[in-house]
Amino acid sequence: MRVLIPGIAGGIARKLALRLKNEGHDVAGVDIRPWENAKESGIEVFRGDVRKRAAEDVFRRWRPDAVIHMATVTAFTVPGAERGRINLDGTKAVFDHCATHGVKQVLFVGRHTFYGAAPDSPLYHSEDEPPRALESIPELADLVAADLYAATALWRLPEVTTAVLRLPYTLGAPGTGTLASFLKGRRVPLVLGYDPLFHVLQEDDVVTALSLALEKKVRGIFNIAGPPPIPLSVIVRETGRTGVPLPSQVLSLLLGRAGFPRLSTGALDHLRYPIVVDNRRFLEATGFEYRYSVADTLRIYREAAPVPTQGL
Amino acid sequence: MLRSGPVALFDGTDARVDRLELPFNEYGVDPYGISKRHVKEALRVFALIYRHYFRVRCHGAHHIPARGRGMLVGNHSGGVAVDGAMVLTSTMLEMDPPRLAQGMVERFLHQFPVSSLWASRTGQFTGLPEHARRLLEDDRLLMIFPEGARGTAKLYNERYSLVDFGTGFVRLALQTRSPIIPFAFLGGGSAIPTVFNAYTLGKLLGVPYIPLTPYLLPLPLPVQLEIHYGEPLVFRGTGDEEDHVIEGHVAKVKERIAGLIEVGRAQRHQRMSPRRLLP
Numbered sequence: 001m002r003v004l005i006p007g008i009a010g011g012i013a014r015k016l017a018l019r020l021k022n023e024g025h026d027v028a029g030v031d032i033r034p035w036e037n038a039k040e041s042g043i044e045v046f047r048g049d050v051r052k053r054a055a056e057d058v059f060r061r062w063r064p065d066a067v068i069h070m071a072t073v074t075a076f077t078v079p080g081a082e083r084g085r086i087n088l089d090g091t092k093a094v095f096d097h098c099a100t101h102g103v104k105q106v107l108f109v110g111r112h113t114f115y116g117a118a119p120d121s122p123l124y125h126s127e128d129e130p131p132r133a134l135e136s137i138p139e140l141a142d143l144v145a146a147d148l149y150a151a152t153a154l155w156r157l158p159e160v161t162t163a164v165l166r167l168p169y170t171l172g173a174p175g176t177g178t179l180a181s182f183l184k185g186r187r188v189p190l191v192l193g194y195d196p197l198f199h200v201l202q203e204d205d206v207v208t209a210l211s212l213a214l215e216k217k218v219r220g221i222f223n224i225a226g227p228p229p230i231p232l233s234v235i236v237r238e239t240g241r242t243g244v245p246l247p248s249q250v251l252s253l254l255l256g257r258a259g260f261p262r263l264s265t266g267a268l269d270h271l272r273y274p275i276v277v278d279n280r281r282f283l284e285a286t287g288f289e290y291r292y293s294v295a296d297t298l299r300i301y302r303e304a305a306p307v308p309t310q311g312l
Numbered sequence: 313m314l315r316s317g318p319v320a321l322f323d324g325t326d327a328r329v330d331r332l333e334l335p336f337n338e339y340g341v342d343p344y345g346i347s348k349r350h351v352k353e354a355l356r357v358f359a360l361i362y363r364h365y366f367r368v369r370c371h372g373a374h375h376i377p378a379r380g381r382g383m384l385v386g387n388h389s390g391g392v393a394v395d396g397a398m399v400l401t402s403t404m405l406e407m408d409p410p411r412l413a414q415g416m417v418e419r420f421l422h423q424f425p426v427s428s429l430w431a432s433r434t435g436q437f438t439g440l441p442e443h444a445r446r447l448l449e450d451d452r453l454l455m456i457f458p459e460g461a462r463g464t465a466k467l468y469n470e471r472y473s474l475v476d477f478g479t480g481f482v483r484l485a486l487q488t489r490s491p492i493i494p495f496a497f498l499g500g501g502s503a504i505p506t507v508f509n510a511y512t513l514g515k516l517l518g519v520p521y522i523p524l525t526p527y528l529l530p531l532p533l534p535v536q537l538e539i540h541y542g543e544p545l546v547f548r549g550t551g552d553e554e555d556h557v558i559e560g561h562v563a564k565v566k567e568r569i570a571g572l573i574e575v576g577r578a579q580r581h582q583r584m585s586p587r588r589l590l591p
């Protein structure tokens with residue numbers, strides 16, 4: 001199968017590309033960022049923005065059978081309005097090109113933060129739930145909108161087998177993404193009096209799940225998760241970090257200062273309330289089994305990203 | 313039948329938590345975030361209160377299934393959650409093997425720091441149908457007070473009455489084919505003799521109300537409490553029945569609980585009247 005991965009230069013996307021290549025697929029990608037050694041692995045990377053004309057030429061000339069859309073970004077990597085444009089206009093462009101150029105299968109790789117963190121929402125979120133608590137964290141609005149837009153392909157483009165996959169937090173060695181960045185320092189801020197459950201999946205298991213979704217040609221919306229969730233304090237402790245519990249009022253004053261990320265106060269809700277997903281639908285559709293327990297995942301991260309001796 | 317024999321009294325509470333048949337992982341946490349360490353710490357405190365402060369008398373704990381799904385459904389008694397705390401302590405101390413009753417609690421508990429953490433780590437979740445259904449399908453033991461916050465708002469002179477029951481719990485029991493184990497909780501209204509509920513003050517603090525007692529604060533007095541569990545009720549159906557059918561089932565549960573309260577009151581009266589120490 002010819003698989004095109006927009007956003008191929010990201011950490012998990014590279015691993016996925018290599019896995020698919022090893023499984024015998026032809027793999028190419030589009031990304032504004034470079035991936036120097038891709039060619040050595042037989043993977044072609046087209047440098048450019050997925051929203052630009054040149055990207056459509058890739059669809060036209062390379063003629064992918066399947067597309068795995070991983071070119072979305074979070075507030076941790078791209079601030080401001082540009083993030084919204086990448087997430088929404090980029091997703092629209094990818095689906096438009098898929099429809100125009102006869103792509104048979106699309107996987108949209110979204111995030112479990114879609115469901116929002118709120119004190120009164122169910123602990124386990126099923127795919128049938130709407131996004132919640134968006135008003136408290138506007139930085140997530142464009143990702144949620146992109147996820148909902150991708151899901152419209154299920155009825156707009158019936159000839160394309162579309163799957164919207166919602167991934168939990170991921171860790172690798174050390175890995176990329178929100179949680180890996182959050183745990184980077186020696187001390188990790190926590191909200192005093194709260195200890196939410198976190199769903200964590202090892203990057204290699206993420207790659208297995210995505211590869212299975214492609215192979216089984218799943219259609220619909222699916223939550224992906226591996227081992228059962230664990231409290232954030234356990235993650236902090238087992239990765240060798242020191243949790244610094246601060247009252248939420250103090251923590252909100254520190255956002256954007258003293259090494260803390262610049263985020264809205266509402267983002268602290270993700271350190272207060274859990275976002276845990278029900279993955280039964282995905283397990284039934286694909287037979288996915290995780291390889292790495294939480295202990296394995298945290299140990300691998302700790303070994304790859306030892307506690308910094310200086311700094312926050 | 314009184315089940316608190318010497319074993320229950322002197323059995324270590326930590327050992328009882330270790331005997332819980334829940335799927336704890338390598339960190340002592342189950343898939344719902346229930347933490348062995350937190351349950352142990354909470355039970356040490358609650359067991360002391362249960363045994364020595366309230367000297368709880370528990371009858372009929374053998375009616376609670378040792379394994380598998382079940383709903384403990386009872387009356388609210390007392391202006392704060394003394395009833396819920398003592399019911400869950402009773403299933404930990406009086407059952408063999410012990411079971412953890414998981415309450416369907418008021419939303420505000422999960423909004424505040426500390427209470428959110430302890431409620432989550434001990435398996436006391438917000439009363440949502442999604443939570444109840446999932447926990448029952450996972451063969452957990454649920455604790456439900458169908459009177460809701462109106463039940464805890466009962467004043468001292470209403471302490472043995474029952475306010476209207478919600479009906480959702482019966483539909484859930486039918487949908488998940490769960491037995492309902494009725495229970496009566498006695499003494500909470502005397503332990504916290506509410507004379508007035510301050511709703512405006514409660515609103516300001518983000519809770520439904522603040523119960524006020526003759527000595528102002530809703531601190532419980534060392535009154536003996538009683539829990540009477542009754543025989544399980546099993547209703548047949550799908551949960552899609554018309555309201556009048558469901559209301560009939562609810563009335564039956566309510567009647568059973570009222571009956572248990574009356575039996576408990578009679579026994580209590582008999583036991584206490586010669587000394588006239590307790591209400």
